Amino acid sequence: MTQVRPMRADARRNYERLLKVAAEVFAEHGENASLDDIAKRAGVGSGTLYRHFPNRRALLEAAYTDRMEALAARAGELAEHLPPGEALMEWLNELCAGTIQVRGLKSLLGSAVTDGGSAAVTACGASIKGAAARLVEAAQHEGALRADVEPVDVLRLAHGVVSASELADGQGRHIRRYLSLLMEGLRG
Amino acid sequence: MTQVRPMRADARRNYERLLKVAAEVFAEHGENASLDDIAKRAGVGSGTLYRHFPNRRALLEAAYTDRMEALAARAGELAEHLPPGEALMEWLNELCAGTIQVRGLKSLLGSAVTDGGSAAVTACGASIKGAAARLVEAAQHEGALRADVEPVDVLRLAHGVVSASELADGQGRHIRRYLSLLMEGLRG
DNA sequence: TGCGAACCGGAGGCCATCTCCGTATGTTAT
DNA sequence: ATAACATACGGAGATGGCCTCCGGTTCGCA
Numbered sequence: 001m002t003q004v005r006p007m008r009a010d011a012r013r014n015y016e017r018l019l020k021v022a023a024e025v026f027a028e029h030g031e032n033a034s035l036d037d038i039a040k041r042a043g044v045g046s047g048t049l050y051r052h053f054p055n056r057r058a059l060l061e062a063a064y065t066d067r068m069e070a071l072a073a074r075a076g077e078l079a080e081h082l083p084p085g086e087a088l089m090e091w092l093n094e095l096c097a098g099t100i101q102v103r104g105l106k107s108l109l110g111s112a113v114t115d116g117g118s119a120a121v122t123a124c125g126a127s128i129k130g131a132a133a134r135l136v137e138a139a140q141h142e143g144a145l146r147a148d149v150e151p152v153d154v155l156r157l158a159h160g161v162v163s164a165s166e167l168a169d170g171q172g173r174h175i176r177r178y179l180s181l182l183m184e185g186l187r188g
Numbered sequence: 189m190t191q192v193r194p195m196r197a198d199a200r201r202n203y204e205r206l207l208k209v210a211a212e213v214f215a216e217h218g219e220n221a222s223l224d225d226i227a228k229r230a231g232v233g234s235g236t237l238y239r240h241f242p243n244r245r246a247l248l249e250a251a252y253t254d255r256m257e258a259l260a261a262r263a264g265e266l267a268e269h270l271p272p273g274e275a276l277m278e279w280l281n282e283l284c285a286g287t288i289q290v291r292g293l294k295s296l297l298g299s300a301v302t303d304g305g306s307a308a309v310t311a312c313g314a315s316i317k318g319a320a321a322r323l324v325e326a327a328q329h330e331g332a333l334r335a336d337v338e339p340v341d342v343l344r345l346a347h348g349v350v351s352a353s354e355l356a357d358g359q360g361r362h363i364r365r366y367l368s369l370l371m372e373g374l375r376g
Numbered sequence: 377t378g379c380g381a382a383c384c385g386g387a388g389g390c391c392a393t394c395t396c397c398g399t400a401t402g403t404t405a406t
Numbered sequence: 407a408t409a410a411c412a413t414a415c416g417g418a419g420a421t422g423g424c425c426t427c428c429g430g431t432t433c434g435c436a
Contacts, residue, residue, distance in 0.1 A: 222422080
């Protein structure tokens, strides 16, 4: 999957700048920020942007891969220090909080758990799903979670909690409450 | 609130055509359908559209008022024939199903339960909230619902269930399941 | 029938997305 | 060092959506 030939130096420079700027702009203005504006702020023509990232989603994904991976890694830490049920709850809480804070992350997490979407399951989407699966299964094994829900259901419902919370205030003050309501239902 | 002078005949005609076409187009293409396109399909200049409906939201609201009112009225019927808890569940189910079927209704229902949004609470938003309040309070009175949730929380969470369900398949096949999970949590 | 008020239509300004291709720059071999 | 080639750049411009503005039309009333 690595390039046969390494990227040209200028290409690599631009690629990196775009990634950095995109992360900032998406976080500030949300996932619908102007791509031309991102290109401009990166000191690059729009053609260059579209060559590196064929569409908005591709750029969004590339810009937030690291955050997604961090979130996935966080699941492991929590699993070590907390009982399965609490670990799941805490992880979902951090996931939702991150989703609200970093505008633009939401649709990315959403598309990671979409069925009929683009066939290509992105790497970071897989990480998140893997992390969720481990936490969910551990919780189920311990009886802290009903057996008839799948990890992907949990992720989707967490996404739903974020949506619900956004209606309330946009700062995520209701996340914890809505999430514990949800967990109550998931407990069985 | 009624017009001092009745609308001119041509104005009324156009107004009505726009409403009809808008309902169709929003249902088909979602809330982001092209307004110019709606105007064109209604055989009207875009100026005319914007004169009657200053912005997208206004048109959306006008186009779906009847559906919203029907949904609100449905709450009363269900309350008569079912015990409170089931009535609420069933009503939420119909609400969510309608939200998915008629693309464009979702954001309308969403903004009805948004806090920091436009100050003007629309009439149909109030109807929906009233209907929800009655069902929720009846259910709480009977002990079928925990006492520390407000009607608006329930509506927001239902909106969240729709979001979750949309990630799954776009036809709402998971609504019932997700909703009963939610209700489980809301029961206390 | 004629007049004023009400209303219409669509051209056009603005902004965003995305493509295309002449030009510039990095890279490699000599 | 330099030539020569592949690679990448950039920004003009096509397309399409939003919304405004105003010359022209139509309606309704006397």
